[in-house]
Amino acid sequence: MSAVTEGVLPVHTLHYVGRGPRSAGYPVQVPVVDIVEVGTGGGSIARADGAGGLHVGPTSAGAHPGPACYGLGGLEPTLTDANLLCGRLDPSYFLGGQLALDADAAAAAMGRLARDLGVGTDAASRGVLRLAVSEMANALRLVTLRRGHDPRDFTLVAYGGNGPLHATLLARELGISRVVVPPAPAHFSALGMLTGGVSAQAVKTCVAPLEEADLGSLLAELEARACAELGKGPALISRWLELRFRGQEHSLEVPVPDVGDLAERALLLQLEDAFTSQSDRRYALRLDAPLEVVAARVEVSCPSEEVSMTVSDAGAVPALRDTSRRVDFDQHGGVLETPVIDRHALEAGSPRCGPVVVEEEASTTLVLPGQVVMRDEHTNLVVEERHGR
Numbered sequence: 001m002s003a004v005t006e007g008v009l010p011v012h013t014l015h016y017v018g019r020g021p022r023s024a025g026y027p028v029q030v031p032v033v034d035i036v037e038v039g040t041g042g043g044s045i046a047r048a049d050g051a052g053g054l055h056v057g058p059t060s061a062g063a064h065p066g067p068a069c070y071g072l073g074g075l076e077p078t079l080t081d082a083n084l085l086c087g088r089l090d091p092s093y094f095l096g097g098q099l100a101l102d103a104d105a106a107a108a109a110m111g112r113l114a115r116d117l118g119v120g121t122d123a124a125s126r127g128v129l130r131l132a133v134s135e136m137a138n139a140l141r142l143v144t145l146r147r148g149h150d151p152r153d154f155t156l157v158a159y160g161g162n163g164p165l166h167a168t169l170l171a172r173e174l175g176i177s178r179v180v181v182p183p184a185p186a187h188f189s190a191l192g193m194l195t196g197g198v199s200a201q202a203v204k205t206c207v208a209p210l211e212e213a214d215l216g217s218l219l220a221e222l223e224a225r226a227c228a229e230l231g232k233g234p235a236l237i238s239r240w241l242e243l244r245f246r247g248q249e250h251s252l253e254v255p256v257p258d259v260g261d262l263a264e265r266a267l268l269l270q271l272e273d274a275f276t277s278q279s280d281r282r283y284a285l286r287l288d289a290p291l292e293v294v295a296a297r298v299e300v301s302c303p304s305e306e307v308s309m310t311v312s313d314a315g316a317v318p319a320l321r322d323t324s325r326r327v328d329f330d331q332h333g334g335v336l337e338t339p340v341i342d343r344h345a346l347e348a349g350s351p352r353c354g355p356v357v358v359e360e361e362a363s364t365t366l367v368l369p370g371q372v373v374m375r376d377e378h379t380n381l382v383v384e385e386r387h388g389r
Contacts, residue, residue, distance in 0.1 A: 001136075002035040003143040003154065010034035010147075012253070013203055013242070013297060031201045031297060038139035040132040042080040042162040043067055046124075048116035056132045068109035069101040077113045081106035082128040083165060085121065086328035088357065088366055090340065096361035126330045133169045140174060148282040151176055159188035164365040168383055172332070172368060181381035186362035199301035200229040210243065210291040211268060219256065222298035235300040242294040243275045245287045251294040252278050329355060333369040346375040353386065 002010065015032035019025025039058025043066060046056045056079060061067055065074035067081050069091070083089045084106050091101035107121060114124035144151040152175040158167030164181045171179050182188050202225040206218055219239050227235060239256035254274040257267060272291060279285050327338040336355050343360040346352065351374040354367035358381060365381055367373045373383045 001038065001139050001143055002033060003147060003149055005149065010143075011240075011297075013295065031203060031299075034143065036139045036142045038136055040079060040135050042078065042083075044079045044132065045076045046078065046082070046110075046113055046128045046131075047076070048113060052117060054117060054127055054131055056128055056135065067106070069103065069106035070099065071102040071105055075109055077106070077109040077124075077128070079128060079132050079162070081110055082125040082132075085110055085125040086129065086330075087326050087335075087338075088165060088328075089364060090325070090357075090359060093359055122328070126328065129166075129169075130330065133166055133173060136166060136170050137173045140170065144174075155180055157182065158365075159185040161186040161363050164363050164381075166366070168366055168368050168371060169332070171383075172371075172385070177385045179383040181363075181365050181383070183379045184360075184362070195304055197301050197303040198230065198232075199299055200226045201297060201299045202226040202229070203295060203297045205295045206293055208293050209246070210271065210293055213293045215241070215256075215267075215293075215296075218296050219298060222296055223300065226298050226300040230300050230302065232302055235302055238299045238301075240297045241271065242296070243271065243291050244294055245279075245289040246292050247289060248287075252282065253297070254278060325357075327355065327357060327366075329368060336369070343375075343381065346373070346381070348375045348377055348379075350374060354383075 004010070010033065011031050012034045013029065013031050015028045015030070015034070016025030017028055018037060039060070040056055041060060043060040043062050044057035045059045045061055046054065047059075048054060061074045061076055061078050065072040067078035068074045068076065069081050069084050080089070084091060084101055084103055089101065091103055094101050110124050110128075111121045113128075114121045117124055117127070119127070140151060143149075144154065154176060155178045156167055156171045156176045158164045158179055158181050164185055167179045167181070171177070184191070202222040204218065204222055206213065223237060223239075237258075239258075240253045241256055242251040242253050244251040252275060254271060257270055275291060276286055323340045324337050325340060326335055328335045333355060338355045338357055339352075340357045340359060341352065343358050343365070346358070351372045352367070354371040354373065355369045356367045356373060358365040358367065358373060365373070365383070367383055370386055371383050372386050373381060376382050
């Protein structure tokens with residue numbers, strides 16, 4: 001999970017893989033998008049510890065043998081099994097009907113966990129889903145509240161095969177009023193990899209007082225290194241400095257304005273203002289101390305060729321399936337007879353009130369009671385909290 005502000009991806013030069021509330025993670029000192037991983041995918045295995053406590057992940061059943069409901073030999077209860085038993089997945093339309101899910105196998109696996117927990121199978125399934133959403137919410141807090149951002153100011157973009165199934169639950173827990181599910185969410189990351197631009201970065205440590213650092217030479221050196229690595233042009237160039245108050249251990253990265261003379265006093269004042277504003281937002285901290293440079297980073301990038309995407313529904317998908325099934329919404333409404341609709345049958349600008357389950361070939365979007373879903377002009381699904389619910 002990552003928080004994108006003002007259209008800019010946050011990048012850190014020191015990233016901790018697997019860092020979380022219970023793990024320090026493994027440090028990787030290269031430029032990495034600031035993300036927080038959470039081990040709650042569809043194959044995440046649920047288990048009880050020796051004291052009777054419930055855990056979900058990070059161990060996963062993977063794709064093979066996969067969750068018990070896949071019928072491929074998996075015996076451990078997983079997040080997918082819990083969603084199936086709560087009616088949130090259609091056993092006959094998983095992967096567009098290419099894989100029939102075995103509800104009996106899921107119930108048998110969840111039943112063993114339920115006995116270990118001393119509860120019924122239904123309660124165990126709800127508990128697995130509650131805990132998984134809670135862990136997702138904790139991960140999202142790490143990239144919002146821990147970074148000085150209020151999650152209620154954001155729109156939650158949900159993708160992946162499993163993301164839209166939990167996004168509305170996660171949004172409601174954190175007070176996020178708007179969820180966007182892009183077209184083909186299960187393939188969203190792959191599409192981004194194929195259509196994204198190529199870039200190269202260069203980083204150099206240089207500890208010095210801000211007013212004494214030769215910023216022009218430092219950034220010019222890094223720009224030359226990055227351009228040489230990229231090996232093609234023309235390129236877009238972005239520059240950052242890691243700054244800190246003198247005497248501090250930790251630094252914050254601020255963008256360098258695109259100006260000609262990097263030694264101008266006006267530029268130093270801009271950098272100081274940008275740093276103190278970020279420090280105030282992140283840590284509510286302003287010190288009467290000079291700033292020093294810790295490191296510099298330059299990125300050169302070549303944008304990809306423009307990609308034209310046309311989404312056509314004509315003849316590509318079946319008509320609206322006028323069906324419903326019982327879905328367990330737990331604390332958000334209990335077990336309700338819920339309409340099930342095909343995503344492609346939603347007309348742009350025509351909202352549908354929850355509860356409703358929106359299905360497509362490789363993903364399912366759960367819309368809670370008190371929420372409304374519609375398709376926008378770009379074929380995104382937009383789920384919003386209904387006012388006065």
